Amino acid sequence: MQVSMKLSLRDAPGNLVAALSPISATGGNIKAVIHEHVPDAQGNVVVNVVVEIPPHQIQALKDAFAENGITIMLLGEERLVCQETVILIGHLIHNDLGDTIDRVDKTGFAEITHMTIAMPRIEISSSAQLVVQATGEAELAQAINILREVAQTKGFLMITPLEGAT
Amino acid sequence: MKSQVRIAVIGLGAVGRGVVTTLERMQREEDSPFIISAISDSKSALIAQDGIDVAAMLARKAENGMCGDPALHSKDIVKDAPYDILVEASPTDVLSAEPATEYIKTALSRGAHVVTSNKGPIALYYQELSALAREHAVSLRYEATVAGAIPILHVLEHDLTGNKIHALYGILNGTCNYILTRMSEEGLTYLQALEEARKLGYAEADPSADVKGTDAATKVVILANTIFGKSISLNDMSITGIDNITDDALRLAAGHDSTIRLIGEIIPEKNIYRVSPHILPKSHPLVVNGSLNAITIKTDLAGDLTFIGKGAGSLETTSAIISDIFYIVKHTR
Numbered sequence A: 001m002q003v004s005m006k007l008s009l010r011d012a013p014g015n016l017v018a019a020l021s022p023i024s025a026t027g028g029n030i031k032a033v034i035h036e037h038v039p040d041a042q043g044n045v046v047v048n049v050v051v052e053i054p055p056h057q058i059q060a061l062k063d064a065f066a067e068n069g070i071t072i073m074l075l076g077e078e079r080l081v082c083q084e085t086v087i088l089i090g091h092l093i094h095n096d097l098g099d100t101i102d103r104v105d106k107t108g109f110a111e112i113t114h115m116t117i118a119m120p121r122i123e124i125s126s127s128a129q130l131v132v133q134a135t136g137e138a139e140l141a142q143a144i145n146i147l148r149e150v151a152q153t154k155g156f157l158m159i160t161p162l163e164g165a166t
Numbered sequence B: 001m002k003s004q005v006r007i008a009v010i011g012l013g014a015v016g017r018g019v020v021t022t023l024e025r026m027q028r029e030e031d032s033p034f035i036i037s038a039i040s041d042s043k044s045a046l047i048a049q050d051g052i053d054v055a056a057m058l059a060r061k062a063e064n065g066m067c068g069d070p071a072l073h074s075k076d077i078v079k080d081a082p083y084d085i086l087v088e089a090s091p092t093d094v095l096s097a098e099p100a101t102e103y104i105k106t107a108l109s110r111g112a113h114v115v116t117s118n119k120g121p122i123a124l125y126y127q128e129l130s131a132l133a134r135e136h137a138v139s140l141r142y143e144a145t146v147a148g149a150i151p152i153l154h155v156l157e158h159d160l161t162g163n164k165i166h167a168l169y170g171i172l173n174g175t176c177n178y179i180l181t182r183m184s185e186e187g188l189t190y191l192q193a194l195e196e197a198r199k200l201g202y203a204e205a206d207p208s209a210d211v212k213g214t215d216a217a218t219k220v221v222i223l224a225n226t227i228f229g230k231s232i233s234l235n236d237m238s239i240t241g242i243d244n245i246t247d248d249a250l251r252l253a254a255g256h257d258s259t260i261r262l263i264g265e266i267i268p269e270k271n272i273y274r275v276s277p278h279i280l281p282k283s284h285p286l287v288v289n290g291s292l293n294a295i296t297i298k299t300d301l302a303g304d305l306t307f308i309g310k311g312a313g314s315l316e317t318t319s320a321i322i323s324d325i326f327y328i329v330k331h332t333r
Helices: A015-025 A055-067 A097-105 A137-155 B012-030 B054-064 B074-080 B100-111 B121-135 B153-159 B174-186 B190-199 B214-224 B248-252 B314-329
Strands: A002-010 A029-036 A044-052 A071-078 A082-090 A110-118 A126-134 A155-162 B005-010 B033-038 B045-047 B085-088 B113-116 B165-171 B258-267 B272-281 B293-299 B306-311
Touching: A002 A015, A015 A055, A044 A155, A044 B121, A055 A071, A082 A137, A082 B153, A082 B248, A082 B272, A082 B306, A097 A110, A097 A137, A110 A137, A110 B248, A126 A137, A126 B248, A137 A155, A137 B174, A155 B121, A155 B293, B005 B314, B012 B033, B012 B314, B033 B074, B074 B100, B074 B113, B085 B100, B085 B314, B100 B113, B100 B121, B113 B121, B121 B214, B153 B214, B153 B293, B153 B306, B165 B214, B174 B190, B174 B248, B174 B258, B174 B293, B214 B258, B248 B258
Parallel strands: A155 B272, B005 B033, B005 B085, B085 B113
Antiparallel strands: A002 A044, A002 A071, A029 A044, A082 A126, A082 A155, A110 A126, B033 B045, B165 B258, B165 B293, B258 B272, B293 B306
């Protein structure tokens, strides 16, 4: 999962590197670092970092920061950071549309966050464009697979973006 | 190869006709080494050791529907006529691959080179046929079977030597591409676009091989087995066609500057061989319009390469066959 953190550390040479080193040590991957190099009255600077890290390692990272004398001013989870748009064609409404959406939403790591649906006539297939968002690349792939299975069971045609096309 | 190259042409449909007239023109204008020593159509055949008078033959065909002697058959030509290269363009059912496969085997066993435009024999029996060609030290060429005028097999086999091919994505069926283009651009329904494709001659009376993705999948099988050294058949592939795509779906995609195209995919590292519709940004190089074909190859050294061209048609297929004939002449001593 992706988390964003606001850290406060002493404005001294080498401190930034020291501050960031626990991230990789705990299995995290730094996605972004914003260093505001204007010390406050106490001589501390604020660093914003965005880290991709397994959820169970977050506590270890917090402990490592505390040991190094770094204060975490703010910690927020950036949840649904990856997204893909897919199209479903078929009798979507009459095959429990709520269930189709639920199957992704109830994973906890992915949600269908947007849907546009066209229903021309009752006997004609509906077409829907769904935006699937997830907490990471692997989770997104998993959510798409779940949707693919649902589509197969319910006889929908699912059209996905071409992998590696962009 | 000796100075004079004798060519027998099986089949005088749009493709065979394109080949004989092109060879005849080349001989007349460029003093080429080719002579057409035998020709057959579905009702008759003709043999002439010193070369057939193509204009007279075509005039005869226009008059009575036969190119030569009704007592002679294509199989007689393949078995007994004098030739160095057999151009095999017979009307052949893609599922049974006959009679083309039998003709190709006979010619190779005689020690003659073969150029074919028929997909069936290559998709179904490539390993057997290429082994037979090796055994008799002759060439079997089939550039016309995939993406018409685009020389994709030659590019993959020769021009990208040393590159690792990570993936191949292709629009390999012009009929499907025409239908999806018209649905996208004009808001036609699938059935309206199919009807239009039929009227223009892009779609057969029974369009199922095209619209259900089988034709594109056959080309994926040919590429996988001949270039990527696999041994797959249509049964090993995931194939989804375009016949359930709605005009609404194309409108929804257009709202995001995207469209839908039928794509054949080969990703050897992931063992993916499939044909299915995909969403692509309209700016993607594979998004070509009308009945065009397009192929993108992802390689380690050359990066991404995209080829666009006409996938079918008499002259486009003739282009592929003639280039195969020249390849054989250049590479045979």
